[in-house]
Amino acid sequence: MMIIRLIILIALVSLLIFAYRKLTGSNQPAKKEESLPNTMRKCEHCGVHLPEAEACRKDDHFFCSEEHRRAYLEQHPDD
Numbered sequence: 001m002m003i004i005r006l007i008i009l010i011a012l013v014s015l016l017i018f019a020y021r022k023l024t025g026s027n028q029p030a031k032k033e034e035s036l037p038n039t040m041r042k043c044e045h046c047g048v049h050l051p052e053a054e055a056c057r058k059d060d061h062f063f064c065s066e067e068h069r070r071a072y073l074e075q076h077p078d079d
Contacts, residue, residue, distance in 0.1 A: 045072040 038051040044061045045068035055062040056069045063069040 043068055045069075 038053055040049045041052045041055045041062035042049050043055070043064040045063055048064050050062075050064050052062065055064065056066050057063070058069055058073065061069075061072065063072060
């Protein structure tokens with residue numbers, strides 16, 4: 001008889017905890033800031049890889065700096 005009471009007590013406490021978490025939303029993990037993966041691009045002049053968002057761009061060519069963009073375009077005027 002004692003074991004049945006213990007099982008009922010555990011079930012009631014579990015139900016109360018479940019209901020509390022459901023009402024307060026505290027069982028949801030903290031949302032992390034979702035960021036999109038950043039595509040890495042290779043500088044056409046020196047070959048260093050950097051995120052596309054930080055790269056200088058000329059048509060389909062990417063560069064690590066404005067200086068490298070100018071140097072590349074001087075060496076490849078037809079691009």
